[in-house]
Amino acid sequence: MSPPSQERNNYIMHHWKDYPSAPSNGAFIGNLPDISQGATTLELNTKNGNFPLILVKIDGNIYAYVNICPHHFLPLDYRYKKILSRDGEYLVCSAHGAKFDCKTGRIKTDKLTTHEMVDCLLHRVPLNITTDGKITIAHDK
Numbered sequence: 001m002s003p004p005s006q007e008r009n010n011y012i013m014h015h016w017k018d019y020p021s022a023p024s025n026g027a028f029i030g031n032l033p034d035i036s037q038g039a040t041t042l043e044l045n046t047k048n049g050n051f052p053l054i055l056v057k058i059d060g061n062i063y064a065y066v067n068i069c070p071h072h073f074l075p076l077d078y079r080y081k082k083i084l085s086r087d088g089e090y091l092v093c094s095a096h097g098a099k100f101d102c103k104t105g106r107i108k109t110d111k112l113t114t115h116e117m118v119d120c121l122l123h124r125v126p127l128n129i130t131t132d133g134k135i136t137i138a139h140d141k
């Protein structure tokens with residue numbers, strides 16, 4: 001059941017920095033060689049709590065998103081850990097099956113087509129990768 005609209009609006013974040021536990025710029029995430037191919041979920045320890053993060057390593061690139069589905073605000077790996085689609089193109093929410101493009105976070109609305117989901121996306125978290133492979137939170141442009 002969806003929360004009533006006013007209550008729902010209280011949950012809606014518009015940017016990854018809106019989350020109370022958002023990490024500060026430059027926060028260390030890990031070393032690139034240690035990140036597995038595909039999708040990895042983790043909790044980043046910040047001074048304001050744990051920040052839920054998805055790292056996606058595909059085609060030599062790495063993408064990061066807040067691990068909160070815009071449908072019911074659950075982690076994408078709420079029911080099971082394997083959230084990358086077989087073709088490696090989408091992150092699939094384990095709760096109700098919403099699919100998000102791995103490279104953009106945009107929803108693919110073939111399963112959930114309700115009006116409120118059409119413009120949904122995962123919040124992208126900007127990364128910086130140093131020449132020696134250290135991954136940190138990047139400064140937003």
Ligand code: FES
Nearest residue numbers: 069071072093096
């Ligand atoms: S919480 Fe419903 S699709 Fe993700």
